[in-house]
Amino acid sequence: MTFxxxxxxxxxxxVIFRMEPGSLGPDGSEYINEFCDFAQMQLQACASPYIKWSIVPRLDKSLAEMEFQVSSKKLTRSKAGQYLNVFGEDLDHFEELLEDNLEAIINQYFGR
Incomplete structure (x- = not known):
C-alpha cells in the first residue's frame, strides 16, 4: 500500500468545483445539476487517492469557482499547493488537468 x-x-x-451553467451552452441551466452529478462520478473514478471531488453548479457568483478543504477546514490556494506538493503535484498543473478533464467530460456528456 502506498502512502x-x-x-x-x-x-x-x-476539492469543490463550482461549474458555471453557461459552460454547457445557452441552455446549460436546464441540465447543470445532472451534468454535475455525471462529472463528479467521472472525476472521482480517475482521481488521485488523496483527492475527493464535489462538482456543483455555480449559482452564486460570490462563491469561488474552486475551493479546497482538508478535515472540513478551508485551505488557501497556497496551502492547497503545499498539500499537492507532498504528493509531487503542482497546483497549476492540477488546475490545467481539471480544465482538460472537464472539457472531455462535457464532450462525453453531450455525445452520449
Whole structure:
C-alpha cells in the first residue's frame, strides 16, 4: 500500500468545483445539476487517492469557482499547493488537468 492510498478520507483534500451553467451552452441551466452529478462520478473514478471531488453548479457568483478543504477546514490556494506538493503535484498543473478533464467530460456528456 502506498502512502497516498492509505490516507483516511478526512485527511484527503476535498476539492469543490463550482461549474458555471453557461459552460454547457445557452441552455446549460436546464441540465447543470445532472451534468454535475455525471462529472463528479467521472472525476472521482480517475482521481488521485488523496483527492475527493464535489462538482456543483455555480449559482452564486460570490462563491469561488474552486475551493479546497482538508478535515472540513478551508485551505488557501497556497496551502492547497503545499498539500499537492507532498504528493509531487503542482497546483497549476492540477488546475490545467481539471480544465482538460472537464472539457472531455462535457464532450462525453453531450455525445452520449
Amino acid at each position: 497516498a492510498s492509505g490516507i483516511p478520507d478526512n485527511r484527503k483534500m476535498f
